[in-house]
Amino acid sequence: MDTSQRMQRSWRQVAALAAFAVLMLAPTTQAKSKKVSDYFLVCRRGDPDFAGCVKRSIEDARPRLVKGMPEVRLPSIDPLRIEQLEMQEGQGNFRFLMRLKNVSVTGLKDFTVRSIKADWALGSWVLDMFTPHQHFEGQYEMEGRLMSLPIQGSGDATMDFDGVTTIGELQLKNVTRKGKAYVSVDSFRWKIDVENAKSHFTNLFNGDKTLGETTNKFLNENWRDAFDTYKHLPEEAFSQFFTELQNRFYEQFSIDELYPE
Ligand SMILES: *[C@@H]1O[C@H](CO)[C@@H](O)[C@H](O)[C@H]1NC(C)=O
Numbered sequence: 519m520d521t522s523q524r525m526q527r528s529w530r531q532v533a534a535l536a537a538f539a540v541l542m543l544a545p546t547t548q549a550k551s552k553k554v555s556d557y558f559l560v561c562r563r564g565d566p567d568f569a570g571c572v573k574r575s576i577e578d579a580r581p582r583l584v585k586g587m588p589e590v591r592l593p594s595i596d597p598l599r600i601e602q603l604e605m606q607e608g609q610g611n612f613r614f615l616m617r618l619k620n621v622s623v624t625g626l627k628d629f630t631v632r633s634i635k636a637d638w639a640l641g642s643w644v645l646d647m648f649t650p651h652q653h654f655e656g657q658y659e660m661e662g663r664l665m666s667l668p669i670q671g672s673g674d675a676t677m678d679f680d681g682v683t684t685i686g687e688l689q690l691k692n693v694t695r696k697g698k699a700y701v702s703v704d705s706f707r708w709k710i711d712v713e714n715a716k717s718h719f720t721n722l723f724n725g726d727k728t729l730g731e732t733t734n735k736f737l738n739e740n741w742r743d744a745f746d747t748y749k750h751l752p753e754e755a756f757s758q759f760f761t762e763l764q765n766r767f768y769e770q771f772s773i774d775e776l777y778p779e
């Protein structure tokens with residue numbers, strides 16, 4: 519490992535604390551008669567093809583996931599609105615900070631579930647998903663050094679990703695509330711890979727046209743390096759985002775309602 523790799527490694531530890539996402543909170547409604555089966559195909563925990571059932575359940579829910587299910591606190595996934603994504607790492611001369619606000623993500627409706635492994639008793643899941651195209655837009659603020667290039671600006675940002683593979687390693691735990699058993703997310707590791715990426719930032723360097731164009735061009739020509747160097751930041755931000763999203767749903771239904779015997 520050379521010095522720069524070692525430095526990247528230690529920035530990552532800082533970054534682990536620094537990447538976070540803020541959900542757009544859907545208003546809560548307190549309908550008493552909510553049933554899981556009104557929203558999802560219910561999978562029995564003893565089903566010999568439990569993982570296959572969960573896969574079908576997710577695919578079957580696609581139109582409702584796209585529309586959003588505010589009654590059970592699930593927002594629309596297409597467009598998916600994220601109030602803020604913040605990614606930060608490094609220190610001093612190597613610091614990099616990017617804040618994306620009012621983010622809208624489109625393309626998630628075309629997801630496919632490539633495979634699911636699920637061990638009900640251990641609460642361990644691996645979800646392998648693919649999306650052909652994802653488009654992000656929002657307002658950004660950015661400063662510091664990106665791949666040793668000084669960068670600074672605030673304005674509008676768009677990012678396009680083709681062939682997005684997302685692998686989520688999910689560990690659930692059991693929690694008891696008021697004598698009832700519920701599940702909750704213990705950890706959710708998120709790995710992202712893309713086949714192609716393109717971005718555009720307006721108003722870099724306070725609107726300096728030449729510097730802005732050069733920087734946008736540099737980032738697009740070197741997208742693979744940039745993505746590989748910084749992908750742990752969105753991975754951590756999205757892990758948090760989807761942990762919060764799942765927990766909001768899991769809080770509402772006991773284990774026996776979610777996965778009956
Ligand atoms: C947030 O984004 C939406 C569309 O993506 C846009 O219409 C709206 O003006 C933005 N709001 C702010 C405060 O920038």
Ligand SMILES: *[C@@H]1O[C@H](CO)[C@@H](O)[C@H](O)[C@H]1NC(C)=O
Pocket residue numbers: 638639640641690691692699773
């Ligand atoms: C959670 O509780 C259920 C029901 O008692 C049990 O079958 C399962 O193994 C538990 N899961 C974990 C991760 O401990």
